[in-house]
Amino acid sequence: MSQQSNLKIPERRKLNTAPTSLGDKIFFRVASGAANFSIVLVGLILVFLLWQSLPALQGQGIDFIFGSNWDAAAETPVFQIGPMLWGSFLISFLGVILAVPMAIAIAYFIEFMASKAVGRVATTLIDLLAALPSVVLGLWGFAVFTPVAAGWAESLNKAFGWFPLFASDGAGFLASPFIAGWIVAIMIVPIIASISREIFSQIDRDLINAAKGLGGGSYTIFKKVILPTASGGVVGGVLLGLGRALGETVAIFYVLNLVFEINWYEILQQRGGSIASNILARFGEAGPAEISALMASGLVLFVMTLIINSIAAWVVAKAQPWRKN
């Protein structure tokens, strides 16, 4: 039975999806080139900021981040952004705390309460709010909102002044982190709301209908179905809003009193800080040494927002498994 078969098994063909024609090669090359450009761009921003900020970072050392003094006119200039850093975080957290209930309420309203037509109008309004230029919001905050919010701050102080958070030294209530926090909240409501709405709209309707069929009221459904399903996306949206709040520049510039004195909880005092606004405020009259310090603070801001936004983007992507392709 040792018959030699002359049937030869053909060699396995290599399957290949790589483009063969020249046009396709160019097409795919150009597209991936553009995509890689975005990586290069972020790298370039980091490199140039780092290069420009080296003198300041070397001169100031670790105190650049934790110290709280800024004096360009001194014999050995001192640049320390501690108060601005704390101030940025204070304002951002305040903004997020104010924005989250508004954003979730409006997302819930559009998705689950409003009729189609009303929902569409509300969506348009929220998108319009997102498109408002921040300098216009700054003008409004400076001329219209500040007096009103100062009144709110005064009543808060009168009612809860014994609590350190709402303490006041009696110098007035204008230009405080409280007001800046409101402005930032208005800016980030559309960001959180649009992502929450997106996630809400993707929740399986059968799940909600099943909960209804079992006798759940709208509150039960919200607590037991909507929130657990959507929490990942909402958290991602909140983080994106936090990143945007940290980087907000012009609007805060007009409604906040920048003081180099650490204030991380007294929201009604006229002492605040914001890294981004500090850059804008000092850039015009800065000499080379101070510009280097401003570059360094920009670098700190960039690294912080990049980390927060990357985490946020990752969380949002995780929360939408149906978008994988």
Place this chain on the structure above:
Amino acid sequence: MTNYVPEALPRPANAAPWAKVDPKNTLRIALASILPAATAGLLAIAFGWQFEFTLLAVFLPLQLVAGLWLGTVTAGKRGRGDALLVIFTVFFSALVLVLLMSVLWSVVSNGAAAMSWQFFTQNNVYVSANTSLEYGGVGHSILGTVLIVGLATVVTVPLGILIAVYLTETRGKTRGLIRTLIQAMSGLPSVVSGLFVYAAFIVTGITQYAGWAGSLALLPLMLPTVSRIAEESLRLVPADLRSAAVGLGAPNYRAFLQVVMPAAKSGLVTAILLGIARIIGETAPLVLTTFAAATTSVNIFNGPMSTLPTYLYGFISDPSIQSAQRAWGAALVMLILVGVLFTAARVMTRSRVGKKTKKNGK
């Protein structure tokens, strides 16, 4: 021949029990909605209370009590949660709406005073803080904005769309990374973008303050918006269309240019429009890179230029009445520009959605 008309069967009395609303219940809902507001309003007028105090300390507690009562009467214990949810949602949604309306109204009402033909056409050369509004305007700033944003658009749009192409049309391994990075870039602080261009082009001596440096500073801010929305719209094109084109022998690039791109046209235009709306009001990067000028300048490659945001930025903190009016006027012009872009984008999106739903027969 007479037509036979069948007699409609009588509807059973117990059909659709959910449609039967107890009139008592309707009355209760009306009472719970109207009574708290009416009581609070009357008390406020009678005692001369402040609006905020009335709203938070009188109206809200009354409304909560009324809601809890209504919920308990109609649906028992679980009705209470529902009532709270409705009150919470409506209150906070209304708060957002009031804030937005306040911004829009104050810009329109304050900016209207500055509107005139010469405000749109003249520049700022002989204008000082107390110059009457009859002289000077934002003409040079409109021109500067158009040039700078136009250059930024010309550079960014192809780049953004190509990134979207990479994300949707190719099977590249780094798509997840790029998508995350683009999403992260959308939160890039605008002032950092300005600092980057200042460090890369002005410190190094490549250029002085110039319009094109401003355009470059706007690029990283516009790119994520354009590529994200473009990706979204390319993704909506059914995969069958691509497969069909490739199956008929078209190379991938022609399949994209002649099939996918026309199908996603309105979405891509929306991406461009919203990208422009995103950067048209950016101030900080332009303050750091193009600076401001009082004269009309059309040379985007040399010398400072004025734009609407920097014009507004320069006039806000000036205490004179005329300056404030000029600032509000510039804000109104900007708002009109954003509104036009925005409406155009809406119209584009709506037509796309309309077509799509019709095709699916929904």
